[in-house]
Amino acid sequence: MSDFELTRRAFKSAFHGAELMDDKDMLHKWSPLTDDGDAFRLMAALNLNLGFDGTEQGVEVAVMAVWDGGPDAVSEVFEGNDAAPAMRRAIVRAAAAMGEAHD
Numbered sequence: 001m002s003d004f005e006l007t008r009r010a011f012k013s014a015f016h017g018a019e020l021m022d023d024k025d026m027l028h029k030w031s032p033l034t035d036d037g038d039a040f041r042l043m044a045a046l047n048l049n050l051g052f053d054g055t056e057q058g059v060e061v062a063v064m065a066v067w068d069g070g071p072d073a074v075s076e077v078f079e080g081n082d083a084a085p086a087m088r089r090a091i092v093r094a095a096a097a098m099g100e101a102h103d
Contacts, residue, residue, distance in 0.1 A: 001096075003033055010095035014045045032092050039088040042095055050087065061086045063094040 010032060032038040043050065053060045058079035074094040078086035
């Protein structure tokens, strides 16, 4: 799935079915894949839980809904010192999964 499609589905989930315009320039205005603040607000809007776990491949970031019936955990593994990109991607993937569950 492209980053735009992933972001579009996350937007739909966070904003109760609203559609993100099919304009890739919109990603410059709301881009939780690249903007920490947008990712945090997305996580807060959907009551997502964020956790970390060490693995042989690196550190795994897991995101899941904090209520019954939410999506299974979505995770990304990162290596090195910068967890932020993996955290943002896991948040957006979890939000997109929630949107798909409602379609």
